[in-house]
Amino acid sequence: MVTKTKGIGDLFKEIIDKGLCTVCGACVGDCPYVVFYRGKIRMLDFCNRTEGHCYEYCPRTFTDLDAISNKIHGTSYTGDEIGTVKEVLMARAGDSKTRAKAQYGGTVSALLSLALDNGVIDAAILSKNTDDKLPSGFVARSSAQVLEGAGSNYMAYPALEALNGMPRDSKDRLGIVVTPCQAIALAKMKVSPPSQRVSMENVRLSIGLFCTWALAYDRFFEFIKNNVSPAKIKKFDIPPPPANRFDFYIGKEVESFPLDGIRNYRMSTCAYCLDMTAEFTDISLGSVEGIEGWNTVIVRTQQGMDIVEEAKKKGVLEIKELPAQNLVHLKDAALIKKARAVQAIVERTGDKNDLMYLGISDNLKGKLLSHRVTAQGGH
Amino acid sequence: MPNIDMDAPGSNQLFIGNEAMARGALEAGIGFASAYPGTPSSEILGSLSEVAKKRDIYVEWSVNEKVAIEAGAAASFAGVRALVAMKMNGLNTVIDFLSTITLSGIGKKGIVVMVGDDPSAHSSSNETDSRPVSKWLDIPLVEPGDFQEAKDMMPFLYGISEEFGTISIMRSVTRIAHARGNIKLGEIPKIAHKARFEQYLDPAAPMPTPIMCVPSSFRHMFQHMRMDKVREKFESCSFNRYVGPDKPDLLIITAGSGWLYSQDAVNALKAENRIGILKLGTLWPLPEKLIKTHLSKADKVIFIEETDPFLEGVIMEYTAGFSPESKRNLFYGKHTRHLNSFGELTPDAVIKAITSVLDIKYAPRDAEYMKKVEAVPQGHVMDRLLTFCPGCPHRASFWAIKNALAMDGRNGFVTGDIGCYTMALGPAGFFQTRTHQCMGAGAGLANGFGQLSRFGFNQPVVSVVGDSTFYHSIIPALVNGVHNHSNFTLVILDNGATAMTGFQPHPGTELTAMGEPAAQISMENICRAIGARVEICDPFDLKDTTRTILDLVEQDQGARVAIMRRTCELVRQKKEKKPYKMQIDPDKCLGEDCGCNRLCTRVFRCPGLIWDAAAGKTRIDEVICTACGVCADICPEGAITKEAIA
Amino acid sequence: MKNLSKDPINLVVAGVGGQGNVMVSLVIGNALVHEGYFVTIGETYGSSQRGGSVMSHLKISAEKQFSPLIPEGQADVVLGMEPVETLRVLKSFGNQNVVTVVNPRPIHPVDFTGSGSGYPDIQSLLGQIKSMSARAYVVNATDEALKMGNAMLANMILIGALLKNSLIPLSEDALVPVIKDMFPKAVAANTKALKAGADLVSILN
Incomplete structure (x- = not known):
């Protein structure tokens, strides 16, 4: 375990060249030495600084989980299955048009639109597919723009690049949609804010997306090119278990592929990820097993509570209680991800005391290591 | 540059060795001169070209040395004295022709090859000594020992060439060719050259008598006999x-x-x-x-x-x-x-x-002075690495190539060639160039690399050549690449001149060596006719150039071409004023606090940008900066601004 | 026949590629040849215009043609167009009797080590130049040339400083025809610069 902040050379040597990069985007967008291009972080020139934000904010360099948990939630990291929770519920957008465009229940779009309309935020950073199907971060300033960003294609993308690219003197209050690894990087930025970038104080609302793994653009794009016509794809979907399918919506047709085959295109770094439910956000959400068109929503902070309450009041969201069985399944899946990640890390380091990037208490380490993965779950 | 044909016999002038040789050639009454530029030989033809019209001689910058010597030989065959100039690398490319003309003999008038060697390879990719060629191929060779001789040996050598019917070589080195010294001028004869290729050596001959090198063995013997006669002549020569x-x-x-x-x-x-x-x-x-x-x-x-x-x-x-x-x-x-x-x-x-x-003792300076010499701190006489001129388009081109290859991420590399852009082996071109041989070799190597995918090779290969180099020796390599489906990208840095050797024209430029309108050969038309995809960009548009290179590189099949077109800054500044007012906003330049880590002075490294260590910021040296404006697009803070000057 | 107190006089012109080193040696050389001297000039080139260290060696003789290179430690006069280059030349060609004229305006090298250490302290450089010369003169040639509207005039200002102190066997008058020949469009500016050099040059303290 290494705690020292290092430079870009080390970031490549220890993380990127080792297949550990999540392409969260924390190192790009405000640095002339690194760019994100076609699914990869590339170094344009060598920067001889021995300390850099690129290394510091990377979610795969040393991460003090207590510190970020304290910053976001005001408590130490518990290691609980789905992290620090104020409330778990089930929701969908009140507006059927939003739902129709959305991946599941349209909750993300509905919440961001509300936050923009309410003036809680001035701009939202979310993802949008480019022509060659690669998602990239973009800044939405209206509900209409928010809807352009709806839908997922399950590929890893640098959401934080768009945040880093914001003008440093921007006064815009920001909402941002992040995956768990991006949420960790964002939390690291909040713990130790960058001096020459947009103020972290501006980030008022973070919405996390549940994630078991993401696809690596370069390899997955090859698959798409060889099997489906990229230009014609309208939507990507992984239906909740037990479907075990990956669906491409091409016009009104659906072309399905077995999910097991698609798993080959996973980012290798996802194997070491502890977090399925984007624990370090204000609100995080995903699909609901067995109930189509709804989102599981975990409200984690007061900001999260406020916006959800407001949404409920205004009818922007329809809200229901999450069935108890679903919560159990969700926690099971989240715990399995944690336990597998820790096992994979120890396998990689060959040392039970070396958990790579994970800065956690010995107590918690013991707890995670003792958990044996039995059931197959999640996608 | 002095006027080499000044009509002042007996006067003393300060000439560089090459000008002295050119003057000598005029005094010898040449009618034809051809060359391909190469340091340290370029000023011979350069200075002749300026007086060609006035002296009624033909002067040509040929596409390469081989064509130059063959063209010169034709003049000799038709009865006009010819001078052919080249550097030692050029001599290597004409060996094949030399080896036959020594057998065939020349025409009625003499032909002299002037070869400039570059010991220490100040401006060369090798430091070969040309003299052994004379022994190897049986060619008379002289070497001037000073500037006066550089001139005076010319008429002498034409005499040898004609008396013995053999091509002859004058060898010089940098410190004669490029050094300056006193020259006492002689007379330039007025000659009405008359060219005719005689089909019969003797009007009474029964058959046409071609100029030919067969039967070679017989002619080889004959050349040796000629050389014995030349030796006799040399025994009493006043240059010894x-x-x-x-x-x-x-x-x-x-x-x-x-x-x-x-x-x-x-x-x-x-x-x-x-x-x-x-x-x-x-x-x-x-x-x-x-x-x-x-x-x-x-x-x-x-x-x-x-x-x-x-x-x-x-x-x-x-x-x-x-x-x-x-x-x-x-x-x-x-x-x-x-x-x-x-x-x-x-x-x-x-x-x-x-x-x-x-066993003589020699100490040029006293011990006390030597102590002072030794006491000078190393940092006070820091090395000055050669780099592209301020405003040079090549810096921008290599910036784009570097970024494109880095983004592609497959360890792509540049095969280099001969020109100013050779400096891309070092920091000037961000170390992009990884091979450096002779003229044209970069494209030839790219041809080979481009066939190695069958053995697991998957790195993009970019052959970078200059415009003059393209015409000189790249075209056959591109033909080969397209024909054989070799996988490489050819980048032609088209700055409109043979910049490294002094802006000589080439087949793509508007004027001939004699200043007359030339038939401009379009490099893009050539490449397209060969069957290559061709993209043209302006290197100062960094974004577009990077995108273009990346797109070509990612095509990953066939030989394709990018032409990066932008006039050599040294040529531009002779004709135009600075295009921009360049400024650095000291409030916006964050110096050491910026995440850019001195990108402009540490990585981009234009000599016009100075890192002011005391102020902790970059500033512009107004004496050096040519206001090309490229650095404004490099600065991530937008601290460098360019304002167009109307 | 001309006579020189020392024959040959070895002059080194030191600068950075692009400064006009070759032009300086040509102006001086042409004038001297017209005055009846033998002059040999050797130039380090290849780096001209490209930011490298550049030197011209001039050997001035009343008797004969010398080689274009000055042996180590045998400079009689150093004309330094740039401080670091002046010191560099003194290190190799200076001796206890050398006289130096220096333009104190620095030309920063490109930072290829990435150290950003910058340029050595000018006063320290000038101190070393003075200590390594029998006599040293300074003239703010570039600053003056910029005032006159063209940085290249610094070269003529430096030649003016050289002439003022009789360091080479040339008079201002001998330069007039050379200036007319080489700079037909800028005779007045160059003549003015030549005089400015003579006026501005002072002993380096």
């Missing part, structure tokens, strides 16, 4: 002379720049009474009798010549045939390691060699 005592302690045998250095050394050592110098001007065939006479005067002999031990070798070989009772000399030189057979000859090297042979 001796200065010094009758019985010197040490005999220096020298030629070329060595003659001047030897005199300097003898002067510095005040050893005029102990050392004799035999200076040779005609090196091959060797004036053997003259040499034997002087060898008999001294026991110790040292050879002072640049670069190879040529005289040292042929003279020692010659003396090996002496009868046992003949005088035996002690020979010193490169074989005894008193001098190096690489690198430039210097007066200090000669002084050191002589002091070692004669």
Whole structure:
């Protein structure tokens, strides 16, 4: 375990060249030495600084989980299955048009639109597919723009690049949609804010997306090119278990592929990820097993509570209680991800005391290591 | 540049050696001159081109040396004196033709090849010594020992060429060709050249008599007989002379720049009474009798010549045939390691060699001064690395290539070629160039790399060539690449001139060497006709250029071409004023606090940008900056601004 | 026949590629040849215009043609167009009797080590130049040339400084025809610069 902040050379040597990069985007967008291009972080020139934000904010360099948990939630990291929770519920957008465009229940779009309309935020950073199907971060300033960003294609993308690219003197209050690894990087930025970038104080609302793994653009794009016509794809979907399918919506047709085959295109770094439910956000959400068109929503902070309450009041969201069985399944899946990640890390380091990037208490380490993965779950 | 055809016989002028040779060629009455530029030979044709119209001679910058020498030979075949100039690398490319014209013989009028060698390879990719070619191919060769001789040897050499019917070579080195010295001018004859190719050697001949190298063996014998006659002529030539005592302690045998250095050394050592110098001007065939006479005067002999031990070798070989009772000399030189057979000859090297042979003490400055010399901190005389000129389009081109290859991420690399852009081997071009051989080799290598995918090779290959190089030797490589489906990207840096050697025109430019409108050969049309995809971009548009290169590189099949077109800054600034007012906003430049980590001065490194360590910010040196504006697009903070000057 | 107190006089012109080193040696050389001297000039080139260290060696003789290179430690006069280059030349060619004229305006090297250490302290450089010269003169040639509207005039200002102190056997008058020949469009500016050099040059303290 290494705690020292290092430079870009080390970031490549220890993380990127080792297949550990999540392409969260924390190192790009405000640095002339690194760019994100076609699914990869590339170094344009060598920067001889021995300390850099690129290394510091990377979610795969040393991460003090207590510190970020304290910053976001005001408590130490518990290691609980789905992290620090104020409330778990089930929701969908009140507006059927939003739902129709959305991946599941349209909750993300509905919440961001509300936050923009309410003036809680001035701009939202979310993802949008480019022509060659690669998602990239973009800044939405209206509900209409928010809807352009709806839908997922399950590929890893640098959401934080768009945040880093914001003008440093921007006064815009920001909402941002992040995956768990991006949420960790964002939390690291909040713990130790960058001096020459947009103020972290501006980030008022973070919405996390549940994630078991993401696809690596370069390899997955090859698959798409060889099997489906990229230009014609309208939507990507992984239906909740037990479907075990990956669906491409091409016009009104659906072309399905077995999910097991698609798993080959996973980012290798996802194997070491502890977090399925984007624990370090204000609100995080995903699909609901067995109930189509709804989102599981975990409200984690007061900001999260406020916006959800407001949404409920205004009818922007329809809200229901999450069935108890679903919560159990969700926690099971989240715990399995944690336990597998820790096992994979120890396998990689060959040392039970070396958990790579994970800065956690010995107590918690013991707890995670003792958990044996039995059931197959999640996608 | 002085006017080399000034009509002032007997006057003294300051000429560089190349101008002296050009003047000599005019005084010899040449009617035809052709060359491909190459340091240190370029000014010969350059200075002739300026007076060509006035003197009614034809002067041509040829597409390459091989065409130049063949064109020159045609003039000789048709009865017009011809001069062909090139650097030593060029000589290598014309060896094949030389090896046949020595057999076929020349026409009625003489032809001289002027070859400029570049010891220490100041501006070359090798430092070969051209002289051995004369022995290898049986060609008379002379070498001027000073500037006056550089001129005076020309008429002499045309005499040799015509008297013996053979092509002849004058070899010079950088310190003659590019150094300046006094020249006493002679007369330039007025000649009405008349060209006609005679089909019959003799009107009464029964059959046409072609100029041909067959039957080769017979003609080889004939050339050897000719060389024996030339040798006789050289024995009494005034370009060979001796200065010094009758019985010197040490005999220096020298030629070329060595003659001047030897005199300097003898002067510095005040050893005029102990050392004799035999200076040779005609090196091959060797004036053997003259040499034997002087060898008999001294026991110790040292050879002072640049670069190879040529005289040292042929003279020692010659003396090996002496009868046992003949005088035996002690020979010193490169074989005894008193001098190096690489690198430039210097007066200090000669002084050191002589002091070692004669055991003389020599200290040019006193001990107290040497202490001061040694006390100068290393950091006070930091190295100055060569780099592209401020405003050079190549810096921008390589910036784009670097970024494109980095984004592609497959360890792509550049195969280099010969021109200013050779500097991309180093920091000037961000170390992008990974191979460096001879003219055209980069594209040839790319052809080969581009066929290696069958063996697992998957790196993008980018061959970067200049515009002049493209016409000189790239076209066959591109033909080969397209024909054989080789996978590489050819980048042509089209700056509209042969910049490195002094902005000579080439087949793509508007004017001929004589300043007349040329038929411009479009490089894009050539490439397209060959069947390559061609993209054209302006390197100062970094974004578009990067995107273009990336797109070509990612195509990953076939030979494709990018032309990066932007006029050489040195050419532009002669015609136009600065295009922008460049400024750095000190409030926006964050200096060391910026995440850019001094990108502009540490990585981009234009000489016009200065890192002001005291202020902790970058500033512009207004004396150096040419206001190309590219750095404004490099600065991530937008601190560098360019404002168009109306 | 001309006579020189020392024959040959060895002059080194030191600068950075692009400064006009070759032009300086050409102006001086042409004038001297017209005055009847033998002049040999050797130039380090290849780096001209490209930011490298550049030197011209001039050997001035009343008797004969010398080689184009000056041996180590044998400069009589150093004309330094740039401080670091002046010191560099003194290190190799200076001696206890050398006289130096220096333009104190620095030309920063490109930072290829990435150290950003910048340029050495000018006063320290000038101190070393003075200590390594029998006599040293300074003239703010570039600053003056910029005032006159063209940085290249610094070269003529430096030549003016050289002439003022009789360091080479040339008078201002001898330069007039050379200036007319080489700079037909800028005779007045160059003549003015030549005089400015003579006026501005002072002993380096």
